[in-house]
Amino acid sequence: VLIFTFLAYLTIQGPTVLLPILVRDQGGGLDAISRMWLLMIALEVPLVYHFGATWTRCGARGVLLLGMGAAALRWAVSGFGEDLHWVYGAQLLHGVTVWGIVLGTPLYANERVPAHLRATGQGLLAMLGVSLGSIVSNFGAGWLVEAVGPRAPAQIASVVSAVLPWRNTTHRCPDGAAVVVVDVGVGGAVGVGGGGGVRGWGGG
Numbered sequence: 001v002l003i004f005t006f007l008a009y010l011t012i013q014g015p016t017v018l019l020p021i022l023v024r025d026q027g028g029g030l031d032a033i034s035r036m037w038l039l040m041i042a043l044e045v046p047l048v049y050h051f052g053a054t055w056t057r058c059g060a061r062g063v064l065l066l067g068m069g070a071a072a073l074r075w076a077v078s079g080f081g082e083d084l085h086w087v088y089g090a091q092l093l094h095g096v097t098v099w100g101i102v103l104g105t106p107l108y109a110n111e112r113v114p115a116h117l118r119a120t121g122q123g124l125l126a127m128l129g130v131s132l133g134s135i136v137s138n139f140g141a142g143w144l145v146e147a148v149g150p151r152a153p154a155q156i157a158s159v160v161s162a163v164l165p166w167r168n169t170t171h172r173c174p175d176g177a178a179v180v181v182v183d184v185g186v187g188g189a190v191g192v193g194g195g196g197g198v199r200g201w202g203g204g
Contacts, residue, residue, distance in 0.1 A: 001109045001121075004064075005129030006136075007164050008101050011071055011157040013134040014141025016094070018153055019078070025150035026084050036091045043095030051103055060108040065165050067100015072161035079154030105129070 015022075020033045028036075047054075055063055070093040077090035106122060113121035141153035 001112055002125060002129050005105045005125055006133040009130055009133030010137045011161045012097060012101060014137035015075060015153040015157045017138060018141050018145055021145060022078060022150045022154060028084050036088055040091045040094035043092055044098055047095050047099040060111055063100050063104040064108060067097050067104055068161050068165050070096035072158050075154040075158035075161060079151045079158055
């Protein structure tokens, strides 16, 4: 959950902050930028209002998948599209992304982390997942704009957002005594096992 949150914010923060540069690069003016930002936040209020019902129906994984799927589509259109009107419309998906990731990750972590570790887990999630992920995202997006071009942050974010929910990384210790499966997506997580045993948190 921690790594997933870090990578999710890596795809959200920097490209969103530098979106005006991308819009200007595609020929949009200040009026277009201001209208896009209004469109970006317009969908957030009704989505947040109905969050409880959606959470009950879709569950934690469903909400996170919706958020990351919206991010992938939004950044793909913004980064690879040639028509500013399509880029304009794609910003409606910002609300879905924020709704799914910002609200979904702490609640998902609350479900996955054992009760006696929830305060620590939420603290680490906020510090390393959200805050550090946002800092690295802003730095990386700025570097990409300067080194590659204004579209690069959105293009890379679209790819990461598309593959993130599905990819798990498995690490096998050198002596073969333990297997560590790090939950990078929204699948099950298995802890560390020793002496032929495996113990940890199962997927929900």
